[in-house]
Amino acid sequence: MSAAFEEIVLDWRDGVACITLNRPERLNAFTDVMQGELQAALDQIEARADLRGVVLTGAGRAFCAGQDLGQRKPLPDGQRRDLSLGLRQHYRPLVLRLRALAAPVLCLVNGVAAGAGASLVFACDVVVAAESARFVQAFARIGLMPDAGATYFWPRLAGSARAMGAALFGESVSARQAQDWGLIWECVPDAEFEAHAAALIARLAQGPTRAWAATKTALHASAANTLEAQFDLECALQRELGYTDDYLEGMQAFGDKRAPRFTGR
Numbered sequence: 716m717s718a719a720f721e722e723i724v725l726d727w728r729d730g731v732a733c734i735t736l737n738r739p740e741r742l743n744a745f746t747d748v749m750q751g752e753l754q755a756a757l758d759q760i761e762a763r764a765d766l767r768g769v770v771l772t773g774a775g776r777a778f779c780a781g782q783d784l785g786q787r788k789p790l791p792d793g794q795r796r797d798l799s800l801g802l803r804q805h806y807r808p809l810v811l812r813l814r815a816l817a818a819p820v821l822c823l824v825n826g827v828a829a830g831a832g833a834s835l836v837f838a839c840d841v842v843v844a845a846e847s848a849r850f851v852q853a854f855a856r857i858g859l860m861p862d863a864g865a866t867y868f869w870p871r872l873a874g875s876a877r878a879m880g881a882a883l884f885g886e887s888v889s890a891r892q893a894q895d896w897g898l899i900w901e902c903v904p905d906a907e908f909e910a911h912a913a914a915l916i917a918r919l920a921q922g923p924t925r926a927w928a929a930t931k932t933a934l935h936a937s938a939a940n941t942l943e944a945q946f947d948l949e950c951a952l953q954r955e956l957g958y959t960d961d962y963l964e965g966m967q968a969f970g971d972k973r974a975p976r977f978t979g980r
């Protein structure tokens with residue numbers, strides 16, 4: 716099943732929502748239309764009780780070149796723009812909603828991710844990049860600072876020194892380097908990327924979705940929590956998981972020495 720949008724594609728594969736940013740001629744740069752469509756797609760995704768996962772990727776040779784700069788040109792009458800408006804209206808809800816989804820979000824970085832495109836990647840739970848992909852904190856090149864969550868994600872994932880160097884100098888970080896830095900989970904040779912992506916999507920569709928949702932909640936809460944608070948959170952979440960069908964099935968499958976057949980319930 717797929718829903719009709721102009722600048723993104725939303726495909727459903729066995730309960731996994733696959734979102735493709737789809738303006739390849741502009742390297743999938745964000746427009747207001749695309750942002751509106753992403754919000755509408757998230758409305759549909761959040762409403763699905765049978766959601767097993769979400770995938771975010773880009774069409775063509777790029778993942779996303781960040782904000783479409785054609786939509787942020789200087790105003791004709793010499794007035795300056797309030798750049799916080801678009802950030803609050805579009806990027807903030809997008810990043811926060813992806814983080815809060817009750818299923819894992821997989822980012823398949825098929826090509827270059829720049830500016831806010833290289834922020835959005837890290838709002839996802841697991842990032843897998845093709846070897847030829849690269850991450851560019853392009854903001855300084857146009858006299859801006861990293862935004863859309865970049866100053867939150869990059870230092871937490873890669874450490875302050877690397878986040879600072881990448882942000883100030885805006886040089887490309889290769890997918891291989893990103894994996895070495897701990898920015899992403901995995902860098903995959905280009906020739907294997909498509910098959911690997913399909914296997915991961917199938918894996919999302921068959922996973923213990925509620926356990927994965929609880930895992931992402933706990934891991935995302937970790938950076939701001941004390942050990943005591945984190946322990947309490949683990950207790951609350953694991954308590955819920957003890958009542959799920961997937962836990963029963965997992966235990967049964969273990970006893971039967973077979974692979975579990977999780978339903979995500």
Ligand code: LHQ
Pocket residue numbers: 740741742744779780781782783784785787798799801802827828829830831832851853854857859862863
């Ligand atoms: C583009 C873009 C683009 C439009 C390539 N827009 N056309 C900002 C402001 C306000 C508030 C909210 O927050 C933000 C957040 C941001 O994201 S700011 C940062 C915006 N992004 C950038 O500055 C990145 C600009 N792009 C690039 O640096 C390069 O294009 C990268 C490194 C992504 C890829 O380089 P190449 O592979 O050499 O491709 P290219 O530069 O030749 O681009 C191909 C075409 O895409 C080209 O158009 P053309 O008509 O010449 O074929 C570019 O103009 C267009 N394009 N990015 N963001």
